[in-house]
Amino acid sequence: MQLEKSVVTVYRLTEIPKDLKYTRTHEWIKVTGSNAKIGITDYAQGELHEIVYVEIPEVGREVSKGGEFAAVESVKARSEIISPVSGKVVNANLSLVEGDEPAKPELINEDPYGKGWIAEIEISSQDELSDLLSAEEYLKFIESKK
Amino acid sequence: MVNRTSLYEEHVSLSAKMFEFGGWEMPLWYSSINEEHLNVRNNTGMFDVSHMGKMLITGANCQKIFERLVTRKLSAYPPGKCLYTLMLGEGGRVIDDMIVTNISSERIFVVCNAGTRERVMDWISHRKESLTLQDLTRDLACIAVQGPRTMEMLRDFMDPSIFSLKRYQAGFSALDIDGYEKESSDELQWARNLHIGRPGEGVPALISRTGYTGEDGFEIFPRSRDARIIWRKFLEKGKAQSICPTGLGARDTLRLEKCYLLSGHDFDGTRTALEADAEFAIDWDHDFVGKNALEEKRKVPHDKLVAFESVDRGIPREGYQISDASAVQIGKVTSGTMSPCLGKGIGMGYVTASYSAQGTKIIYSVGSRRIEAEVVAKPFLKKIK
Numbered sequence: 374m375q376l377e378k379s380v381v382t383v384y385r386l387t388e389i390p391k392d393l394k395y396t397r398t399h400e401w402i403k404v405t406g407s408n409a410k411i412g413i414t415d416y417a418q419g420e421l422h423e424i425v426y427v428e429i430p431e432v433g434r435e436v437s438k439g440g441e442f443a444a445v446e447s448v449k450a451r452s453e454i455i456s457p458v459s460g461k462v463v464n465a466n467l468s469l470v471e472g473d474e475p476a477k478p479e480l481i482n483e484d485p486y487g488k489g490w491i492a493e494i495e496i497s498s499q500d501e502l503s504d505l506l507s508a509e510e511y512l513k514f515i516e517s518k519k
Numbered sequence: 520m521v522n523r524t525s526l527y528e529e530h531v532s533l534s535a536k537m538f539e540f541g542g543w544e545m546p547l548w549y550s551s552i553n554e555e556h557l558n559v560r561n562n563t564g565m566f567d568v569s570h571m572g573k574m575l576i577t578g579a580n581c582q583k584i585f586e587r588l589v590t591r592k593l594s595a596y597p598p599g600k601c602l603y604t605l606m607l608g609e610g611g612r613v614i615d616d617m618i619v620t621n622i623s624s625e626r627i628f629v630v631c632n633a634g635t636r637e638r639v640m641d642w643i644s645h646r647k648e649s650l651t652l653q654d655l656t657r658d659l660a661c662i663a664v665q666g667p668r669t670m671e672m673l674r675d676f677m678d679p680s681i682f683s684l685k686r687y688q689a690g691f692s693a694l695d696i697d698g699y700e701k702e703s704s705d706e707l708q709w710a711r712n713l714h715i716g717r718p719g720e721g722v723p724a725l726i727s728r729t730g731y732t733g734e735d736g737f738e739i740f741p742r743s744r745d746a747r748i749i750w751r752k753f754l755e756k757g758k759a760q761s762i763c764p765t766g767l768g769a770r771d772t773l774r775l776e777k778c779y780l781l782s783g784h785d786f787d788g789t790r791t792a793l794e795a796d797a798e799f800a801i802d803w804d805h806d807f808v809g810k811n812a813l814e815e816k817r818k819v820p821h822d823k824l825v826a827f828e829s830v831d832r833g834i835p836r837e838g839y840q841i842s843d844a845s846a847v848q849i850g851k852v853t854s855g856t857m858s859p860c861l862g863k864g865i866g867m868g869y870v871t872a873s874y875s876a877q878g879t880k881i882i883y884s885v886g887s888r889r890i891e892a893e894v895v896a897k898p899f900l901k902k903i904k
Contacts, residue, residue, distance in 0.1 A: 422536070448552040449547075450836070
């Protein structure tokens with residue numbers, strides 16, 4: 374996603390989970406076998422602030438690396454979420470949207486790496502994982518933006 | 520170069536998220552736009568809106584001369600009256616909206632938008648050379664206190680007579696602020712004829728019962744150097760009324776629920792007062808720049824700024840295209856948000872005349888998604904509680 378320039382928050386490496394990979398557009402991805410869970414980083418949710426609406430992808434949809442496949446909206450603005458890998462959506466986080474229960478978009482603010490996950494994708498090519506950032510590299514990246 | 524108000528340090532010490540607005544570094548939010556919004560609707564909120572353009576205009580027959588440049592007939596209203604008015608170009612297009620306060624027949628006080636201040640000042644000084652225009656933007660601060668518990672909160676600070684000011688009425692008074700040391704010089708001398716209440720030793724300020732939230736409240740104009748002590752004391756004593764510092768983020772969502780226009784967004788110099796649906800701010804019984812153009816344009820159908828609510832789930836945003844059911848483009852969104860009070864996506868936008876009636880179904884596009892919405896009566900939020 375695109376974030377407007379402005380950073381005051383100081384990030385420590387310990388706050389960025391080491392077992393995840395990251396993008397320069399502030400998504401995280403957790404690979405388990407051939408599947409990967411995707412969400413947005415703590416830094417991104419902090420910059421967006423209160424998330425009031427989430428658009429999750431339909432299960433079965435094909436997504437391509439670098440393509441927009443979901444969106445989050447804060448009070449102020451909409452941000453597209455960009456897929457870190459190509460593949461097929463096999464699961465999406467229904468608790469973020471209205472269904473039998475009221476929507477809980479705030480889960481992304483409260484627990485961006487956990488209950489605030491957005492979708493799970495069956496990865497079509499493991500090769501695409503190689504250019505994703507490690508926690509250290511992502512930290513350097515966000516620090517370079519200050 | 521970005522400007523800062525005299526309350527900048529206060530915002531920083533309250534850990535506000537700062538952003539640039541109209542050339543000023545201003546607080547966007549302190550804790551949360553939603554919480555601040557709801558607190559203004561339920562209790563009371565305090566805003567630093569010192570970035571607003573503030574001018575004193577003086578000269579013989581000031582009101583009579585100046586009213587040619589705005590849509591309200593200033594000379595028909597008494598001293599102390601605050602008038603929401605528009606400044607139009609020759610084509611009847613809205614240059615800016617502003618509150619003009621009648622001080623006396625030789626003096627008026629104008630509050631315009633930050634982003635259009637220079638344009639407005641140029642416009643005035645090129646047309647009305649007999650008037651003297653003094654830019655008080657930096658000399659005066661503006662602290663807005665808004666919400667149903669505002670009057671209760673201010674009781675300790677103000678002479679009781681201040682509360683008898685009606686909506687859109689202003690007076691000059693002194694605020695009782697502990698620890699304030701009176702200074703002799705007085706940039707507010709020009710407002711003293713609007714004096715109400717006891718002649719206090721307190722902090723001098725022009726106080727008007729106006730605002731941009733749809734709630735009851737005051738906009739208080741003290742000297743810039745006195746703003747901090749007022750701000751701090753209000754925050755301290757207002758705890759009993761759950762006062763919260765409130766950023767411009769909530770100010771935007773509050774005004775949108777009430778369908779108040781936002782300069783540079785809902786009008787930007789290209790839309791007429793008729794298109795902006797702002798005839799309520801026009802006194803037709805006087806001559807003003809743009810009047811002839813409006814009278815001509817009134818005779819033919821024109822675009823109109825409408826309010827609409829999302830029927831499908833979605834949030835309209837400025838710049839989104841509006842179309843009809845058969846995907847023909849009929850307009851554009853100028854303001855949009857998720858309404859904190861209504862819990863749905865609301866917006867305003869210009870549409871062609873035939874789609875402006877209440878109940879008309881329109882579609883706005885978010886990327887590839889088409890979201891159905893319905894034109895509704897203004898404002899979204901009907902009553903002051």
